[in-house]
Amino acid sequence: MTNEIFNEVLSETEIAVRDTLRRFAEDVMRPIGKELDTMTPEEVIAKDSILWEAHSQYAELGFGMFTVDDSMDPVEAARLGALSSEMLGWGDAGLAISFGVSGMPVNLAQMSDNPALIEKFTSDKVGCWAITEPNHGSDLLDFGSKENDGKRKGDCVARRDGDHIVIRGQKSSWVSNGTIAEMAALYCAYEDDDGVQGGAVFVVPLDIDGVTRGKPTDKVGQRPLNQGEIFFDDVVIPLDHMIAGPDQYNAVIETTLTGANGSMGSLFCGLARAALEHAVDYAKERVQGGKPIIEHQAVKSRLFEMFRKVEAARALNLRVVTHNAINPRLELAIASKVTSTRTAMEVATEALSIYGGAGITKENPIEKLMRDASVSVIEDGENTLLGLIAADRL
Template sequence: MLTLKDKLTLPTVGLTGFETPLSEIEVAVQDSVHRFAREVLRPIGQELDRMTAEEVIAPGSPYYSVFAEVAKLGLDTGAFGELDADVAVRLESLIGEELGWGDAGLGVSVAVAGFPIEMARAAGNQELVDLCTGRIGCWMITHPDKGSDVGAFDLQREWVPGAPGNKGNMFAKVGADEIVISGQCSAWVSNGAVAQVALGYLTADYGDGYFGADGRPNGVAAIIPLDLPGVSRGKPLEKIGQRSLPQGEIYFDNVRIPRRFAISLKDEYYGSVASAWSYAGTHMSQLFTGVARSAFEMALAYCHERKQGGQLLIDHQLTRYRLGDMMRRVELCRGVARRSLAYARLTPQGHPWATASAKVTVTEEAERVVLEAFRLFGGNGTTREYPIEKLVRDVRAALIEDGENTMLTTRLGYLVQQLYADGWAQN
C-alpha cells in the first residue's frame, strides 16, 4: 500500500543500509556485535596483520583474546533454532556482516571455530557436542593435491572418462570399532594452525577400496580431536591478506578415533559434504558484505576530509557518482548474501553450488567496492597509515577462499546443466 509523507525527509538508514525495520532484539544484537567488531575485532585484526604468522599463533598472542570476547557476547547460534525462521536468518546475516566489517580474517576464524560443534549438533550426537564445547575448531576438507577436486561431484561431465576421481592426501581406514587416519590436509585450512578439534572429510576405505563403482572416492566425515598421538602441525602460512586468520597443515600418522566419532559414513558422505558446504559457504557472503561496507564507509569519511581542486572531494560531482555506485554495490552484496543464507537454511534440498554462486557475486562486488575506495584515497591508500590497504589485501584472498571463483562459477554451470536435464526451465 502506498504511504504518503507530508514533507520531504531523508530515508531511514541504519548500520546495514536501507534496512526494513528491526525488532528490539535485532537492534540489541546488531549494536552489541557492532561494538565488538569496532572495539575488539578491528584493532586486534590490525595488530595481527603486522605480526608474523608464527607470532599470531604464539602463546599470549592477542588472537586468543578474541574468543574470550566472543564468549562474553553470549550469542549461541544453537539457540537460533528456537526463533522464527525469518528472524534467525536476519540475525545471522546481521551478525556475519558486522564480523566482516570488523575484520575479515578474524570473522572467518570465529565462524569456522564453531563449525565442528554445529555439525555435532546437526548429527544429534551429544558426546561430540561436549567434545567440541569450548574448543577452537576447523573444517578440514581441502588437500594439497585435491583442492578444487574436492567439489568434483559430477564425474560424468567434468572428469577424464574412465578415470577414477582424485583420492587426495587424507585417508581413513574405517573398521568395525575405530577409524585410523593418515596423511595431511592442505595449508589453507582456516584455523588449522591453532584448532583443537576438526570436522574432517576424508577419503575412506571400508574394506572394499577407496573408490565406488562410479569412480568417486568413498569418504567419511568425522569429528577429530587434535590432541591425539600422531597429530602434528606444519608451519602457519604467511599470506598477503587475512593475516589474522591462522592457516596451516595438519598431519596424521595412524591417528585412531572411535567409529562413533563419525558424522557420516560411506552412503551418507556426499550428502554430508553438500550440507556442510551449503551451510559454511553462506558465511563468506555475509562477511564480505561487511568488508565492502567497511571500505565504503572509509571512503565516505575520507571524501569529507580530503580537499582537491579547492574543495572537499565530496563536493566533486564524479566523487558523488563513485560513492553512489559503491553504495549500490554494497546493497547488492547484502541482498544476494541474505537471500542465499535464507535459501541454504530454509530449503531442504539446498546445494553447495547454489550457495557458492552468492559467494562469487559478493566477493567480486566487494573487490570492486574496495578497489574503488582505494583509488579515492589516492597515494594515501598505499600506506599503512590508512587501513584501506589492508582491505585490498583481505578481499583479494576471498576470490580464492572457500573455492576459487572461476571454478565455482563453472560448477554452477554444471549444476544448471543437470537441472535442465532433470526438467528445469523447460516449460
C-alpha cells in the first residue's frame, strides 16, 4: 500500500522526486536502518559500517534537505522539501535526520556570502548543528524569553581575540552526527572583555586542534542517528567564521528553528504514514474470528482514526511550509512539528496494538517505528516547551 492519494495534485517534478526517494527509502534506508538499529552506537559509526553506504547513496541522489536553491520558486521549493522529508521519514527517521542536519553548516556558509567559506564548507562533508549543552537544553531553544536574556555564561563560550575567535567548552550528548561530523553549525554564548554579550553563530571545521568528541550516545530510538558531545579546548577559528553576532543571534535562531520544525513536521508525517500502511497491510492478512481483522468493525474504525490523523498532519504541514516559504512564522512551524510528532507517536502506538503480539517482536517493523517516534517529541525542542515558545507569539 502506498497511500499516495494526492497523486493528481503533484507536478511532474514532484512525482519524479517522490518516486526516486520512495525507491531509495524502500530499497536502501529501510534495510540499512533496520540493521543499524540492532547495532551498538560504536558499531553504527565504525569505518566499515553500512551507515556510510546510506550516506554515499543519498549524496549520489543530489538531494539536500536544507540546501538553498535560489533559482526555484520558494513555494515550489517548499513543497518539494516537504515531499522529500516525508519520503525520507517514511524510510527511516534516524537516517533522515542524519542526512538533513548534515547540511546546516553549508547553509550558514552560503548565508555569509563569503566565497572562501562557501568553498570550505561543502555538502560532501558530514555536518551537525551544535546548540544544546549539558546544562542548557530547552534554555538554548527558548531564546529571547523573559527568563532567558541570552547572557548566561553557557557550557560553551566563544571569545574574540584580535582577528580570531577562541572557543572553549562543550555541547550536549544530543548533537545529531556529533561524533562523526566534520564541520559544525555552532550556536553558543559570545563574550568580550565586558562579559557575555549574548549568543553567536559560527561555522567550525571539526578536524582542527582542540576538538574532541564524547562517546556516541546509546538511546531507545532513532538508533541509526549518531549523537554525541563535542568538546572545544581553546579552539581557534578565523573571525570570518562568525556568521552572526549577538545583534543578529535571535533572528538567526528564529529562522533556524522555523526551518527545522517545518522539516520535522514533514519527516514525522512520513513515519506516521509508514506505521499506518504497515497496520493496514497487516490487518488485511491477519485472520481472527474467521476473517481478516480489517473486516472487524472495531479494527476498521481504529484504522480510520489513524488515517484521519495522518492526513490532518500532512495537510497542516503542507500549509505551514508553503506559508512559511513566503512569510515565515515560527509558531506555525512549531504547530506542525508538535502535530506530526504526536501523530507519529499515536499512530505507531495504535499500529503496534493492531499487530497484537506480533507488534512487539523485532521481526516486524512497528516496535522500531514506535521507538523512533518516541524520540521525536524531544528532538529539536521538547514539544511542551516548543508550545510555550509558539504561545508567546500568539
